[in-house]
Amino acid sequence: MRTLPRLSICLSVLALALAASPAWAAKRVSTDPFTNTDSQHATEVEPDTFAFGSTVVGAFQTGRFFDGGSSDIGFATSQDRGKTWVHGFLPSITVNSTPAGPYDRVSDPSVAYDAKHGAWLILSLPLNGGSGKAVVVSRSTDGGLNWSAPVTVSTTTGFYDKTWIACDNTKTSPHYGHCYATWDDANAGDLLLTSTSTDGGLSWGAKKTTANNAAGLGGQPLAQPNGDVVVPVLSAFADRILAYKSTNGGTSWRSSTTVATISDHGVAGNLRTEPLPSAEVDAAGKVYVVWHDCRFRSGCASNDIVMSTSTNGTTWTSPVRIPIDPTSSTVDHFIPGLAVDRNSSGSTARLALTYYFYPSANCTQSTCKLSVGFVSSVDGGTSWSAAQTLAGPMTMSDLADTSQGLMVGDYISTSFAGAKAVPIFAIAKAKSGSAFDEAMYASKLLVTALQPRPLRVTDEPVLSLQGDRVRRSHPLVTP
Structure with a gap:
């Protein structure tokens, strides 16, 4: 087994006496230490998380550039289900990493765990200038505390975007220990690409397209217990959620199918958003996918979070509205991060959803008030x-x-660690002069204790789909 280089990480065990005030029901798990003058400090945005056993690992952009990417990818790791945290930054990716790497910037982190090979993996998108030039994976074999120099999955002279990773951790699966990296080639119209590793991320196979050369971005692979892999994804024109699958361990990928069309209310306040999916799978293999959508609101006046499910990745239920607020409310909901407890299923499946919201959808950059729900x-x-x-x-x-607007991230994330749902998200506090104070925070929430006033998905009438959005002809989301 390779020895991973130790980082001079701020292993300041954030056993956080930084605990939050009542208005901030979260604790800080990382902060931007970089001082390079070409990105914005102190900023941390766009987290993903994964939990396995008692360990939770989050990864996020640190030191955001205006035109794409960040100074480095930060990580925050808890080995006690979110009670205490350590944090640091990945080595050997960018010129700001320690040790330094070959790329200018890095973006789009995603976290997975490969149980067969005992490896934590953070997939990311290195950039030169504002263009994604590679897909790389950093590995940890000591529980997410120390990380290797990155392994290259794929490189391009063009423009890669929106990386994501997942592994098959079902021991009875015929593809146990396979890990799947997905991304898109923006210069090829957001052509969807996937590569597979069978050795804990040490090496990766050739990139593969779907049978119909599907295009999109933000795909999230999900390994079902039978070994099939389903990838929900936003279409290239952001007008529908698609899904595609593999039944042979990533050797080939079937044609994409439509999960649902999208109608989304343009989020106010100059906030950077797209209706990217957030997806998870339960113990029986049922796939859940959520996104923000205004179909249940009269005149498409604001967004709800909606959900569709599938047991086979091919046929999907009609979207249902998650009833966070009445359809008569002014609240706008967006950027969802869904968790499904992989030890639960069916009518007793435990789900947790974190999201951003405005109390009023009809606001401006100077009046919008952004919160996490x-x-x-x-x-x-x-x-x-x-x-x-x-x-x-x-x-x-x-x-x-x-x-593309003010940023908390194109996505956020929630993961189950035992019975606790652990979301990680960006919080921006008041600037000190021109210096930001936008960092990563985590909460630990006992889902079984949060059912005081249940709202049922059937409580609200289903309104007809009314779309008012105006889309770019090619809605490329830059890294």
Whole structure:
């Protein structure tokens, strides 16, 4: 087994006496230490998480550039189900890493664990300038505390985007120990690409397309217990959620099918958003996918979070509305991060959903108030808890700025560690002069204790689909 180089990581065990005030029901798990003058400090955005056993690992952009990417990928690891955390930054990727790597910047982190090979994996997208030039994976074999120099999955002279990773951790699966990396080739119209590793991320196979050369971005691979892999993804024109699958361990990928069309209310306040999916799978192989959508709101006045499910990745249920607020409310919900407890299934599946929201969809950059919300279900999404506010309100001018709007991330994430749902998300506090204070925070929520006022998905009438959105002809989301 390879010895992983130790990092001079801030293994400041954030046993966080940084615990939050009542208005901020979260604790800080990392902060931006970089000082390079070409990106914005102190900013951390766009987390993904994964949990296995008692360990939770999160990864996120640190030191956001205006036109794409960040100074480095940060990580935060808890080995006690979110009670205490250590944090640091991945080595050998960018010129700002320690030791330094060959790329200018890095973006789009995603986390997985390969149980067969005992390896934690963080997939990311290195950039030169504002263009994604490679897909790489960093490995840890000591529980997410120390990380290797990156292994290259694929490189391009063009423009890669939106990386994601997952592994098959079912011991009885014929493809146990296979890990799947997905991304898109923006220069080829967002052509969807996938590569497979069978040795814990040490080597990767050739990149593969789907049988119909499907295009899209933000695909999230999910390994079902039978070994099939389903990948929900946003279409290239952001007008539908698609899904494609492999039944042979990533040797080939079938043609994509439509999960549902999308109608989304343009999020106000110059906030960077797209209706990217967040997807998870339960113990029986049922796939759940959520995104923000305005189909249940009269005149498409604001977004709900909606959900569709499938047992085979080919046929999908009609989207249902997660009833966070009444359809008569002014609340706008977006950027969801869904968790499904992989030890539960069917009518007793435990679901947890973190999301951002505005109390009023009709706001401006100077008046929008951004907060983080949370709801949960213990019956597979049939009913949901009353909503909790985990953080906020935030002032928009305190968020990192990008060429596509102010940024907390194109995605956030929630994972189950035992009975606890552990979301990680960006919180921006008031600037000190021109210096930001946007960092990563985590909460630990006992889902079974959050059912005081259940709201059922059938409580609200289904309104006709009314779309008011105007899309770019090619809605490329830059890294």
